[in-house]
Amino acid sequence: MTERNQTDVKVIFALTLIHFTGDFYGSFISPLLPVFVDKFALSLAQVGLITGMMRMLAFIVQPGVGYFADRYPSRIFIIGGPLLSIIFIALVGWAHSFWELLLFVAIGSIGSSMFHPSMAGMIANYAGRRFGLSMSIFNMGGTFAFGVGPLCIAWLVSRWGLEATPWTAIPGLAVMALLFKITPRPLAEGLRGQGFFGAVREAFGEAWKPVLLIWVVMVLRTFVAQSFLTFVPILYVREGHSLMSIGLVISLFTVAGAVSGLLSGHLSDRIGYKPIFYVTFVLVTPALFLMLLLPGKWVYPSAALAGFLIFATLPLGLVMAQKLAPQGKSMVSSLMMGLGQGLGGMMAPLVGSMADLFSIRTVLCGLALIPLFSIGLVWFFPEKRLREQTLVG
Secondary structure, three states: OOOOOOOOHHHHHHHHHHHHHHHHHHOOHHHHHHHHHHHHOOOHHHHHHHHHHHHHHHHHHHHHHHHHHHHOOOOHHHHHHHHHHHHHHHHHHHOOOHHHHHHHHHHHHHHHHHHHHHHHHHHHHHOOOOHHHHHHHHHHHHHHHHHHHHHHHHHHHHHHOHHHHHHHHHHHHHHHHHHHHHOOOOOOOOOOOOOHHHHHHHHHHHHHHHHHHHHHHHHHHHHHHHHHHHHHHHHHHHOOOOHHHHHHHHHHHHHHHHHHHHHHHHHHHHHOOHHHHHHHHHHHHHHHHHHHHOOHHHHHHHHHHHHHHHOOOHHHHHHHHHHHOOOOHHHHHHHHHHHHHHHHHHOHHHHHHHHHHOOHHHHHHHHOOHHHHOHHHHOOOOHHHHHHHHHHO
16 A cells, blocks of 8 residues: 555556446447337336436445445455446347346446445545545546447447447456456455444444535436436437437537546645535536537537536545545445435436426426535535545545
């Protein structure tokens, strides 16, 4: 392990590359939703079920994985998880029914849920004093994967069809073989003697109230972001955009978010957290409206702007929670990422049902207002306490 105040660049890079690789394959699903709709004649509620199930598994799996990762530190979570994602997400092109598709996506999603808590907990141990920046770099790996992956899979399927998706597993398996040699074993975090609920109490302690507040805000942010990622592709296809165009929109949306996440992590080390939440939450509502209402090629810059703003605070919630509850970092990470993103995404079937009744654009316009209304909760973030933790750390 590195010195307390030094950043181990090699480990941070390895963890970021694992994050990128695992999420690269997880990003295949959103741009392929219009293709699955055509192949299996899916309703919008069924589309919501696919993405909702992906997030539900994060909700179910991550807290348990976070607990076992703290209790039994092992590379099985950070290497085995991405392998499941690589293999089973690549197989979606060979699904012969909606239920078979759901099974492949489910197993791939379980793999994704396995590696996130352990790695997010390891970042704090190897980041030194550059915790905010290191966490943002780590997060950028996943967000950048969700930017590049949709474009790659859209190009491949447009050119060779769904049957070609299993071939995408080859480069992922090669990368994971390399990372197996250079990735360190996670460190124990002192919760081995605790039961699950005892570990939760030990991890959060008296910090549970501010952590819960941050978690609620992050759930709302995730709900909006995932709803747009799920239903904007279908909306745009219905309005005449090609599959490559959809892949580009999703890529711009998420790559811009990777850039803003890195920038916000850097700024948070200097100006704090609340100012970043205030600015991005005020501006993201009109940006999402532009994404829904501007015609033609304007969808591309509007998608980039909306993604830049909606994802800017993604790494900050996890950083704040780990600073408020530094014991059991994998447990804290799993509850913030798994529970937060899980619940945020689990509402996708409800959004799909509402879109079947009204329209996709009408429902998404309503959801675009949520970040603006969330600013009142941000006011209560314990900024002073977080800054004190930064100085101590």
